[in-house]
Amino acid sequence: MVAYLAHVNVGVNRLSFNPWIxxxxxxxxxxxxxxxxVFVAAxxxxxxxxxxxxxxVLPRYVVNSLVLxxxxxxxxxxxxxxSAWIVVRYEFPGRVAFQWMLLLPAAVPAYLIAYTYTDFLEYAGPVQExxxxxxxxxxxQxxxxxxxxxMGGAILIMGSVLYPYVYVMARTAFLLTPKSLYEVGMLSRRSLFWSIGLxxxxxxIAAGLALVLMETISDFGTVEYFAIETLTLGIFNVWLxxxxLAAAAQIAVFSFLFIIILLALEMIARAKRQYTDTTKKSISLSAESATGGVVILCWIVCAAPVVIGFLTPVSVLTSFVWDGHSLDLSKTVLEAALNSTILAAIVAILVMTAAGFFGFVSSFQGGAxxxxxxxxxxxxxxxxGTILAIGVVTIAGVIDRGTSDALLKIFDMTWRGSIASGFGLVIIACVIRFQAVGYGAVMSGLGRLPGNMMDANLLLGHDFSAGIRRVILPLTKMSFVAGALLVFVDVMKELPMTLLLRPFNFETLPTYVYQYAKDELLEEAALPALFIIATGLVPVLLMNAALSKIMLKKT
Known part of the structure; x- marks a missing residue:
């Protein structure tokens, strides 16, 4: 009855103008x-x-993008x-350590691992020497x-840092698959992996793979450093x-079709793929003890991606610092670190503010x-990022021209200010780019709240803003903190948009490392590169905590 009255009350309010909506x-x-x-510019x-x-060159861009x-x-x-199946299915020495170590490559941006492996494996590097x-x-000779x-090097390098998307999704799915389904497979003598788990x-896995492919087509640092002509690099080369800008936007629209296809394939892959477990409590399959050669095989399968994607690049960068390179924290390095921190903090605050507003209003004021x-x-x-940069610049240019024409017509003033350049444009682009990260965190927190909580608040005589401030925000604050941390880390690692949109003489840690790596002086930027990796460990710790929580619930 209470919920019904509140619903009627909210429904009446929706008939009038709603400033929140x-x-x-x-x-x-x-x-x-x-x-x-982007479509207008195209x-x-x-x-x-x-x-x-x-x-x-366009056919070559397309072929290289598809092959990559x-x-x-x-x-x-x-x-x-x-690796996900092994750490879920088998019990072997080091299993617990590998469960979180397999997430570590996610902390390393693809462009950093490209720089380090090039220095490590080139003709003058330590391996060939x-x-x-x-x-x-x-x-x-x-x-x-x-x-x-x-191309082969780029595939191995990018795959070794992007596989955690698949690992997390696959491991979670294997953990959530009820034990009863595996037992049916055992009774029918089927392969538990090929017939049940997979x-x-x-x-x-399809959802994780879609994320991997979207990150691949979005990559700029690796393909630019390896001189692999993809659609993303083509946008950058044609624009600058x-x-x-028009031709770059036309390539961007062509590239956008790839994104639409990937999203459609992910939706098709997930459609009508459901199962229902009717037991009171779903319990995961217990890990089977591995012995002999199986243990060695488990070690090899789990260690290979960690060594390639994390331990080797971090060891190379650490050796540079140990040898005395990059120890001088110059004014430029400190300014780049400060710029990255300020940019990431501002974007995180704005993203979580917008995400919270979207989430609260759509959940409690709007409908489907x-x-x-x-x-x-x-x-x-x-x-x-290159596509989004084109769109942001185009919009900013329209605002610039409109503001200038209005001031000239109304006040006979000439306005030379520019929104289409400067620090503010980088902020706007990053906020739009990483809005999904904050929105996902907020909606995840709201999804755990009772559906009639806001209705009860309205019946008690409090308005919507008071309910958000006094009831909803305190209950979802951890989701906001987690989302802000994820956005902060993503912005700290962002390279292409910052490189395209930054004002003159403005450096962040990624652009600083990029400039030195481009000049074959990676050892001089080793310490800033390690700072970026250390920052990237934050979401790794959050992912590991979430997966550990799932394991505890399923045992």
Missing amino acids: ATTLGLTVIFFSPILA AEDSFGLWDHLFAT MIGVGCTSLIFGVS AVRGVFGWQSA DYWFPEIRS PLARPA GMNS ILGRLTAVASIGYALP
Whole structure:
């Protein structure tokens, strides 16, 4: 009865103008406008450049992007699914340690591992020097060594840092699969992995793989350093190298089709893939004790991705610092660290403020339609940073011109200020890009609250804002903290948008490391690179805590 009266009360209020919903709709338009701006910019005349690109380099961009996505996807599946099954299914020495160590590569940005492996494996690096010393070879003509700056090298490197997306999703799915289903497989003498575990985990694995592929197509640092011409690198080269925003936007629209296809494939993969466990309490399958050669195999499968994706690059960077490189914390380094921290903090605050507003209003004031609109406003995370940068610049340019024309017409004033450049533009782009991270954290917290909590607050005579401030916020504060930390870390690692949109003489830690790595001076930026990795360990710890909580509930 209480819930019904509250529902009637809310329904009556919705008949009048609701400033909360109106503001939410306005913010949704703002967040979605850069994506629409990309299509508007693409409609402009590129003066024949698009035809030239289509006839020459665009097919190569597409082929390289597809090969890279397929290769990284397969590598991530091999590393992620195999290691997830082993740590769930088998009990062996070191299992508990591997459960969280397999998450560590997620802390290393792909561009950093590309820089370190190039320095480690190139002709003048320690590995080839040791090979020449052992066999007495004098030059590169005396022997063959795989080229790290190649498509194969990029696939291995990116797969070794992106597989945790698949690992987390697969491990969670394996843990949540009820023991009763595995027991049915045992009775019918079926393979527990191929017949039970993998088919039931397929939707979760597909979701993790979609994230891997979206990160792959969004990558800039690795493909630029390895000179692999993908769609993302093509956008960057056409925009800055050929000074054509229209042509860059046209490539961006073409690249956007890849994102739509990936999202559609993920939805199709997850559609109608459900099972229901009717037991009172779902219990996970107990781990089987491994012995002999099985233990060694478990160690190899679990250690390989950790060694490739985390231990080797961190060891290389640490050795540079140990040898005395990069110990001088110059003014430039400190300014870059301060800029990164300030940028990440501001973006985290703005993202969580917007995400909280979207989440509260869509959950307690709007209906299903408003909920879908706020979810669409968070689509920026699915777009490569180069595409989003084009949209933000286009919108900022429109605002600049409109403001200048209005001031000139009304006040006869000439306005030379620019929104389309400066620190503020980087903030706007990052807020739109990482809105999905904060929104997901907020909605996760709200999903654990009773559905009639706000209704009870209204019946007690408190308005909506008081209910949010006094009831909802205290109960979801940990979700806000977790979301803010994740956004902070993502911004600290962000390279392409910062590189494209930063004002003159403005450096962050990623752009600082990028400049030195580009000049073959990675050892001079080793300490800032380790700072970035150390920051990336925060979400790793959060993911491990969440997975450990799931394990405790299922045992």
